[in-house]
Amino acid sequence: MYNFDEIIDRRNTNAMNTDGFRDYIFKADDSIVFPYRDEEFIRMWVADMEFATPDVVIDGIKERLEKRIFGYTRVFSDDYYQAFSKWCEKRYGWHFEKKHLVMSNGVIPALYELVEYICREDEKVLFLTPSYAYFKYAADHNNRESVVSDLINKAGRYEIDFDDLEKKAADDKVALLILCNPHNPTGRVWTEDELQKIGEISLRHHLWVISDEIHCDLLRKGKQHIPFAKVFPNYDKIITCMAPSKTFNLAGLMISNIIIPNEELRKTWLSRHYNFDNPLSIAAAQAAYEKGEPWLEELRDYLDENFRITKEYINTHLPQAHIEISESTYLAWVDVSEYFSNDENLPLFFAYKAGVLLEGGSMFVRNSDGFIRLNLACPKSVLKEGLRRICEAVRNKNEEQNKYG
Numbered sequence: 001m002y003n004f005d006e007i008i009d010r011r012n013t014n015a016m017n018t019d020g021f022r023d024y025i026f027k028a029d030d031s032i033v034f035p036y037r038d039e040e041f042i043r044m045w046v047a048d049m050e051f052a053t054p055d056v057v058i059d060g061i062k063e064r065l066e067k068r069i070f071g072y073t074r075v076f077s078d079d080y081y082q083a084f085s086k087w088c089e090k091r092y093g094w095h096f097e098k099k100h101l102v103m104s105n106g107v108i109p110a111l112y113e114l115v116e117y118i119c120r121e122d123e124k125v126l127f128l129t130p131s132y133a134y135f136k137y138a139a140d141h142n143n144r145e146s147v148v149s150d151l152i153n154k155a156g157r158y159e160i161d162f163d164d165l166e167k168k169a170a171d172d173k174v175a176l177l178i179l180c181n182p183h184n185p186t187g188r189v190w191t192e193d194e195l196q197k198i199g200e201i202s203l204r205h206h207l208w209v210i211s212d213e214i215h216c217d218l219l220r221k222g223k224q225h226i227p228f229a230k231v232f233p234n235y236d237k238i239i240t241c242m243a244p245s246k247t248f249n250l251a252g253l254m255i256s257n258i259i260i261p262n263e264e265l266r267k268t269w270l271s272r273h274y275n276f277d278n279p280l281s282i283a284a285a286q287a288a289y290e291k292g293e294p295w296l297e298e299l300r301d302y303l304d305e306n307f308r309i310t311k312e313y314i315n316t317h318l319p320q321a322h323i324e325i326s327e328s329t330y331l332a333w334v335d336v337s338e339y340f341s342n343d344e345n346l347p348l349f350f351a352y353k354a355g356v357l358l359e360g361g362s363m364f365v366r367n368s369d370g371f372i373r374l375n376l377a378c379p380k381s382v383l384k385e386g387l388r389r390i391c392e393a394v395r396n397k398n399e400e401q402n403k404y405g
């Protein structure tokens with residue numbers, strides 16, 4: 001019913017995806033001159049999608065536009081809470097109180113604020129690696145120390161080293177665990193047993209836990225998301241971050257749901273946070289939660305097929321690479337270490353040699369050398385061209401190496 005094969009021109013939309021890659025991936029290094037015009041790149045890097053947001057969301061925005069006044073706005077009406085809370089109850093069997101919900105213009109801005117509100121200046125932030133780099137930046141921004149616990153890669157399935165996590169959590173100065181649930185970049189969907197163990201460690205060491213669940217709606221068919229707070233309903237030091245931004249391709253509308261059950265922390269948030277919201281974003285998010293489910297289910301089918309295509313193609317054309325189908329997200333995590341030395345700048349190699357923009361290597365804090373992360377949320381025709389270019393560039397590199405030693 002929905003056309004995910006449509007190629008949509010994003011030029012002249014101020015999109016990070018098309019216009020921000022030199023700054024973000026290559027640190028605005030003007031000495032790098034690529035043999036590709038910007039529009040010739042296949043873009044598989046930043047985590048937003050090449051698909052139009054659902055028609056029901058656009059209709060919701062249009063309906064609000066027709067009210068024609070866009071003054072100071074906040075989520076006052078019960079409608080928004082009803083839409084989002086019903087979404088969580090239906091899809092995750094999880095209920096939270098209306099007074100616990102606060103709004104943020106992004107999960108990352110929320111992390112930046114919450115690290116400051118939760119951690120004293122000499123306290124530390126703990127998270128699992130490889131990691132989305134902004135978990136570290138949230139600590140750095142607040143001059144709080146980061147402590148990391150490396151995930152263990154068991155033949156492509158990442159698992160938590162609970163002994164190491166416990167050891168790090170036992171440090172009296174570690175005050176906060178930022179949990180990525182589901183996990184970016186490995187795609188893991190944590191099981192109830194894993195969440196139980198994480199929670200037991202957190203409670204034993206009196207940690208605050210921010211459970212960043214921004215990817216929770218984008219699971220492979222058959223997988224089930226479990227909100228961390230659902231496993232520990234009586235522990236009020238858990239903050240849950242969810243949003244329509246990844247699910248419905250709305251990241252530019254800057255609206256996220258932050259659930260803070262702890263009264264004191266919520267009071268701090270409400271007194272310190274700039275507590276106004278964009279009226280068009282509220283309308284978009286509410287429409288998404290009320291009417292977006294059919295689109296989401298078709299999107300999930302499309303992404304599942306994109307993962308199948310990607311695994312098959314890489315297994316065929318790069319036999320020494322290793323890829324497992326991610327349990328969640330639209331991000332494939334590919335081990336290409338057999339083809340590269342550890343110090344290779346993978347994003348630079350693939351941008352220059354393949355005309356593909358991707359993230360990888362040291363962009364995920366640590367425990368990620370030799371890996372590339374591919375955004376598969378694009379039309380199949382674009383995906384296939386990107387995979388063709390990636391594999392051809394690696395094969396050519398290999399042939400050159402074999403020829404010249």
Ligand SMILES: Cc1ncc(COP(=O)(O)O)c(C/N=C2\CONC2=O)c1O
Nearest residue numbers: 046047106107108109132184212214256
């Ligand atoms: C785990 C996680 N949390 C938060 C965010 C961003 O939240 P926002 O501030 O947009 O609400 C992202 C986006 N991840 C991205 C964005 O580009 N590349 C990534 O891996 C994410 O992966």
